[in-house]
Amino acid sequence: MDLFMNLALNGLATGMLIFLLAAGLTLIFGLMDVLNFAHGGLFAWGAYSGLWIYSKTDSFLIGIIGAIVTGFILGIVTEKWIIKPVYGNHVQQILITLGLMMVLSEMLKVIWGPNQLTASPPDYLKGSWEIGEINLIKYRVFIIIVGLLVFAGVQFMLKKTKIGLVVQAGVMNKEMVQALGINIQRVFMFVFMIGAGMAALGGVLLGPYSGVIHAGMGMEFAILAFIVVVIGGMGNFKGSVLAAILVGLSGSFMAYYVPDLSLAVNMLLMAVVLIIRPQGLFSAKG
Amino acid sequence: MNNSLLKLNQVETYIGQYHILQGVSFEVRKGEVTVLLGRNGAGKTTTLRTIMGLNPASKGSIVFKGEEIQTFPTYTIAKRGIGYVPEDQGIFAGLTVEENMKVAIQKDNEETAKRMEWVLELFPDLKKFWKKPGGLLSGGQKQMLSIARAYVNENELLLIDEPSKGLAPIMVEKVMDSIMQMKDQTTIVLVEQNFMMASTIGDCFYIIDDGRTVSHGTMKQLKEDEEMKRKYLGIA
Numbered sequence: 414m415d416l417f418m419n420l421a422l423n424g425l426a427t428g429m430l431i432f433l434l435a436a437g438l439t440l441i442f443g444l445m446d447v448l449n450f451a452h453g454g455l456f457a458w459g460a461y462s463g464l465w466i467y468s469k470t471d472s473f474l475i476g477i478i479g480a481i482v483t484g485f486i487l488g489i490v491t492e493k494w495i496i497k498p499v500y501g502n503h504v505q506q507i508l509i510t511l512g513l514m515m516v517l518s519e520m521l522k523v524i525w526g527p528n529q530l531t532a533s534p535p536d537y538l539k540g541s542w543e544i545g546e547i548n549l550i551k552y553r554v555f556i557i558i559v560g561l562l563v564f565a566g567v568q569f570m571l572k573k574t575k576i577g578l579v580v581q582a583g584v585m586n587k588e589m590v591q592a593l594g595i596n597i598q599r600v601f602m603f604v605f606m607i608g609a610g611m612a613a614l615g616g617v618l619l620g621p622y623s624g625v626i627h628a629g630m631g632m633e634f635a636i637l638a639f640i641v642v643v644i645g646g647m648g649n650f651k652g653s654v655l656a657a658i659l660v661g662l663s664g665s666f667m668a669y670y671v672p673d674l675s676l677a678v679n680m681l682l683m684a685v686v687l688i689i690r691p692q693g694l695f696s697a698k699g
Numbered sequence: 700m701n702n703s704l705l706k707l708n709q710v711e712t713y714i715g716q717y718h719i720l721q722g723v724s725f726e727v728r729k730g731e732v733t734v735l736l737g738r739n740g741a742g743k744t745t746t747l748r749t750i751m752g753l754n755p756a757s758k759g760s761i762v763f764k765g766e767e768i769q770t771f772p773t774y775t776i777a778k779r780g781i782g783y784v785p786e787d788q789g790i791f792a793g794l795t796v797e798e799n800m801k802v803a804i805q806k807d808n809e810e811t812a813k814r815m816e817w818v819l820e821l822f823p824d825l826k827k828f829w830k831k832p833g834g835l836l837s838g839g840q841k842q843m844l845s846i847a848r849a850y851v852n853e854n855e856l857l858l859i860d861e862p863s864k865g866l867a868p869i870m871v872e873k874v875m876d877s878i879m880q881m882k883d884q885t886t887i888v889l890v891e892q893n894f895m896m897a898s899t900i901g902d903c904f905y906i907i908d909d910g911r912t913v914s915h916g917t918m919k920q921l922k923e924d925e926e927m928k929r930k931y932l933g934i935a
Contacts, residue, residue: 575801575802578794578798578801578802579802581791581793581794581798582791582794582798582799582802585791585792585793585794586789586791588753588773588789589785589789589791590802591753591772591773591774591777592751592753592773592774592777592783592785592789593774593777593802593803593805593848594774594777594778594805594852595774595802596772596774597774
């Protein structure tokens with residue numbers, strides 16, 4: 414039971430981290446039709462900037478807030494100066510965002526050095542709770558709670574606020590949104606900013622979870638996030654959380670029971686979903 | 700007194716490499732229903748899309764309330780007071796009727812509340828299916844929702860593209876009645892293939908053929924001109 418719970422907890426925590434990265438990616442794709450390969454770079458920048466602020470202030474909370482703000486700023490800059498000039502051109506988008514991904518990764522090395530950095534959770538999130546035979550690692554529970562809160566917050570924003578409805582409407586029919594008097598460019602920037610903030614949050618939470626961060630972590634997680642976006646349905650927010658949990662759990666259990674297959678399992682999962690439902694588990698356009 | 704609300708002067712529009720509008724000129728007077736007529740592919744829908752800035756004009760001018768708007772982005776044109784009901788209705792399928800209306804509302808004030816009340820009385824089906832996703836509505840209900848969305852803001856001009864398209868005759872009548880009621884409160888440019896509907900609602904007409912306005916007059920004149928109806932509209 415303890416083993417099962419630990420694997421499940423591990424899988425859920427990993428799933429939530431992937432979700433934080435994939436959620437922004439799927440919204441950006443759904444609304445803006447942009448494949449942002451630099452999204453992983455924002456995740457890595459969240460990890461580094463958050464850890465740096467945490468080390469300077471000795472407050473993990475301030476580190477988290479700092480990472481999110483870094484994500485917001487990078488998101489706005491990326492959308493305004495990098496993505497905006499290549500709207501509607503997928504080839505240019507792929508090239509420019511891949512290039513940006515490299516620049517973001519290399520900049521991390523320039524600022525914080527080429528070696529990986531170690532990270533650990535604050536004292537109050539170290540250790541575990543024992544409930545009967547079950548051992549719950551505090552930091553993993555914390556990640557799951559943060560992930561669920563972010564999911565609930567974004568769901569609330571999408572369902573209950575005007576800007577959320579506009580974002581959903583924009584995913585379904587951009588042209589009509591503009592014909593109703595809404596500046597879609599501002600909505601694009603807002604979504605990009607939120608997506609980048611979530612990615613940065615995922616990055617800063619990953620550090621203490623894995624114990625180390627390195628400049629290449631963005632690309633590693635971005636691949637998982639892309640798999641999640643495809644499985645969940647490109648542009649579907651709810652789909653991305655379910656797919657992220659699925660990927661997290663399958664990765665965790667397979668790594669224990671069939672370690673040789675642990676790397677291939679996500680690809681297999683994606684292939685199976687694509688064969689059965691090519692549009693992903695959920696449709697984007699509602 | 701100048702009663703002109705919208706004026707297009709020699710407007711030309713390309714879609715990709717295709718030269719769709721090659722000189723469309725017409726004037727819309729306040730309080731009237733101006734009907735754009737013409738065969739399929741003549742350029743009527745593109746004319747409305749060009750006014751909205753969705754297919755921007757490459758030449759000519761579009762003047763709305765004395766201001767040239769042909770270079771404005773679509774959202775600015777909409778905010779100036781032009782409501783648009785596209786041919787495919789443009790319903791946000793995954794959003795409920797209520798959410799579709801919420802997205803459309805530009806100013807949450809008393810006037811908007813009044814207009815909302817009026818339009819829901821006009822289309823009781825919308826109230827009935829208030830919480831139903833737009834994608835699950837019937838064709839007629841979608842048309843009503845699309846018109847309601849355009850009307851709910853204080854738009855001085857509504858551009859309505861083929862509201863009867865694909866609807867059952869009973870629904871066509873309902874939509875026609877609703878446009879007749881709106882006629883007293885706003886100015887309308889209507890693209891319509893259904894000549895019966897167009898001639899009942901319209902005050903004046905412009906015929907577009909091969910991307911050019913080729914004729915215009917009052918609806919009464921058109922009703923009596925069998926030759927013109929046969930030549931441009933294919934009505935025997």
